[in-house]
Amino acid sequence: MEKIIITIDGYSSCGKSTLAKQLAKQLNYIFIDSGAMYRAITLYFLDNKVDIKDTAAIEAGLRQIKLKFVNNAATGQSDIWLNGENVEKAIRSMRVSNHVSDIATLEAVRHFAVAQQQAMGQKKGIVMDGRDIGTTVFPKAELKIFMTASIEVRTHRRYDELKAKFPDISLEEVKENLLKRDLIDSTRKISPLRQAKDAITLDNSRLSMPQQLDIATGWAEEILKKTQLATKNHQLR
Numbered sequence: 001m002e003k004i005i006i007t008i009d010g011y012s013s014c015g016k017s018t019l020a021k022q023l024a025k026q027l028n029y030i031f032i033d034s035g036a037m038y039r040a041i042t043l044y045f046l047d048n049k050v051d052i053k054d055t056a057a058i059e060a061g062l063r064q065i066k067l068k069f070v071n072n073a074a075t076g077q078s079d080i081w082l083n084g085e086n087v088e089k090a091i092r093s094m095r096v097s098n099h100v101s102d103i104a105t106l107e108a109v110r111h112f113a114v115a116q117q118q119a120m121g122q123k124k125g126i127v128m129d130g131r132d133i134g135t136t137v138f139p140k141a142e143l144k145i146f147m148t149a150s151i152e153v154r155t156h157r158r159y160d161e162l163k164a165k166f167p168d169i170s171l172e173e174v175k176e177n178l179l180k181r182d183l184i185d186s187t188r189k190i191s192p193l194r195q196a197k198d199a200i201t202l203d204n205s206r207l208s209m210p211q212q213l214d215i216a217t218g219w220a221e222e223i224l225k226k227t228q229l230a231t232k233n234h235q236l237r
């Protein structure tokens with residue numbers, strides 16, 4: 001069966017990864033959280049005190065980084081591993097959240113991550129979420145979704161998610177971090193967060209998870225039908 005590439009971009013904490021994960025499961029596709037890659041790079045840079053004003057230090061740091069996604073049998077999720085260690089929890093800390101957008105603006109970091117993301121999509125059958133997936137990583141993706149939700153909804157979602165892992169966190173701190181990251185992500189020079197011209201908007205402020213999954217699955221099925229029809233017609237010619 002023909003496979004497609006699905007990209008999901010949008011502001012922080014819109015629920016992109018949740019939808020991408022569920023959509024990938026439904027279609028039996030690979031799910032990649034590209035933000036986890038930028039977070040893991042940030043964790044490495046912080047732990048190893050890489051000076052982000054020094055290009056040579058950034059490049060040397062990146063040469064030491066090996067990232068991979070490994071299926072976690074206990075949770076059924078795909079966890080990110082950095083140099084042989086599962087860093088899925090560590091990359092979600094506020095320490096990493098407070099620095100990741102700045103590190104994601106660096107040219108060498110973007111080249112490093114984008115090259116690996118494009119390699120993962122070579123065989124298609126992938127759902128990837130992030131900020132520049134439909135614009136830079138897979139500009140020819142068959143289905144591009146741009147997700148939005150109000151800042152209040154996003155703050156509460158991220159707060160609820162983080163509270164269990166980091167009990168000291170405050171609602172205000174979470175909101176401030178989201179707004180700051182949105183600003184850096186959408187105003188940076190290289191691959192800023194933008195809605196691709198051919199992306200469909202999905203505002204999930206008032207949608208439940210099953211409702212948003214239904215909508216996105218409908219879009220994917222429609223495109224898959226068209227793709228299969230086009231292939232059939234091509235074969236008949």
Ligand code: DC
Pocket residue numbers: 012013034035036038039100101104129130131132133181185
């Ligand atoms: O999706 P997330 O919040 O975990 O992403 C963390 C940061 O990584 C986000 O603030 C911006 C950056 N990012 C990016 O620049 N490009 C992507 N494709 C994904 C994330």
